Amino acid sequence: MAELTIWRPFQDLKKEMDRLWQEFFGKSYLPERWEVIEWAPAVDVSETDDEVIVKADLPGVKPEEIEINLVDNVLTIKGEKKREAEEKKENYYRVERYYGSFMRAIQLPSEVDVEKVKAQYKDGVLKVTLPKKPEAKKKLIKVEVEK
Incomplete structure (x- = not known):
């Protein structure tokens, strides 16, 4: 039986945006409160x-x-x-x-x-x-x- 996972597009988007901003500027663009x-x-x-x-x-x-x-x-x-x-x-x-x-x-x-x-x-x-x-x-x- 496959495991059920919940898709959280905003958390995935934040992680990707953080990665891009850190790559270019060395810091996160979106505040941590976006995690919730x-x-x-x-x-x-x-x-x-x-x-x-x-x-x-x-x-x-x-x-x-x-x-x-x-x-x-x-x-x-x-x-x-x-x-x-x-x-x-x-x-x-x-x-x-x-x-x-x-x-x-x-x-x-x-x-x-x-x-x-x-x-x-x-x-x-x-x-x-x-x-x-x-x-x-x-x-x-x-x-x-x-x-």
Whole structure:
């Protein structure tokens, strides 16, 4: 019987990035805290005339396990998805669901009003609505045609 192993792409990526940075600069580029990050949720970022909207898929994550920060126009979503208690009677043939800590840092396309940011969580999807600052909204300039 083949041994079951869990694929951790971010840890493999960090090891490879560390190797490359050490080869060129003699030091690690990614901080050690990345060792505990096992997965990152998928996100959609969209923009209207008035706001930036970020949606993140976080199935199985409790709302109290989510931390949202906004610093220097970078939205950071962190949290943890806890593993369910394993059933010892089951023989697993495949394990693809991710568990553990996660973090996504998203550079926003426009300056936003920090005081008016709202976050909603429904059916495993986090929606962060970030209203734009008035000066960040697109201004339409009419071109006059001379006759």
